[in-house]
Amino acid sequence: MAVATFHDPITQEPRFAGRYLKPSFRYGSSTTVIVPGSSASPSYFTIGGRLYQSFTNLTLTTSVSGVGGLRTGLSISANTLYYLYAVANSKTLFLIADTVAPTTGLTGYATTSWTYLGAFATIAAGALPFFTNTRGNFLSSGGSGWDVITNNATPATAKTLLIPSTATLVYCRLIWGAVAVLGDSCLVGPNAAEALVAIRATSTTAGNNSPGFSSWPIQTASTLYTNVTTATTDSCTLRPLGFTESPSEFQ
Numbered sequence: 001m002a003v004a005t006f007h008d009p010i011t012q013e014p015r016f017a018g019r020y021l022k023p024s025f026r027y028g029s030s031t032t033v034i035v036p037g038s039s040a041s042p043s044y045f046t047i048g049g050r051l052y053q054s055f056t057n058l059t060l061t062t063s064v065s066g067v068g069g070l071r072t073g074l075s076i077s078a079n080t081l082y083y084l085y086a087v088a089n090s091k092t093l094f095l096i097a098d099t100v101a102p103t104t105g106l107t108g109y110a111t112t113s114w115t116y117l118g119a120f121a122t123i124a125a126g127a128l129p130f131f132t133n134t135r136g137n138f139l140s141s142g143g144s145g146w147d148v149i150t151n152n153a154t155p156a157t158a159k160t161l162l163i164p165s166t167a168t169l170v171y172c173r174l175i176w177g178a179v180a181v182l183g184d185s186c187l188v189g190p191n192a193a194e195a196l197v198a199i200r201a202t203s204t205t206a207g208n209n210s211p212g213f214s215s216w217p218i219q220t221a222s223t224l225y226t227n228v229t230t231a232t233t234d235s236c237t238l239r240p241l242g243f244t245e246s247p248s249e250f251q
Contacts, residue, residue: 079145
């Protein structure tokens, strides 16, 4: 991506009129997140109008407080969403994760000192699941703590998902927990009026039904609307495994 440069009128340091694509990040271990970087393939960050490069991996460790970890004052929690930021302090780059979305910004840092990279979530005991986040496209194995159960009849009701408020699309797995009548359905949609059949039972034995996988646009932040055919008796579980957002919408 071509980037036009100009110079700060006071410091004469180069600044950039455009932006590089934001770097991807991924699972490093159950306690670390990595932004890959190397001499052959550096990662690029535009922060406060300046371009930064990292020729080594940047690592965030969830047990660390402050630089290279969670925002000071936070501790890792199970089934919790975190927003990942790259921060520039002079010529030093580091990562910080916060529970505050980029619509508000990283707590305790000037708005010209950070850029938003994307979100990730923990599973049981605050561990990280295997995941990748490629410029806002998050995909993970997920965890049972992310499950949302629907057993209500029409109209479809709002279900809050463990996805960022900035997500525009969500990808879920659906599994029957109980089925009252052969052919019963679970309906899902971005609002109550547009909830459509997402999965239909082919057996009254829940475990004999194949799981379903599908994606939906997000109309209300972090929310889908769901219902089943036979209230109370039917039970269908949604587990969000991925989402799409646009980190480039934010600084």
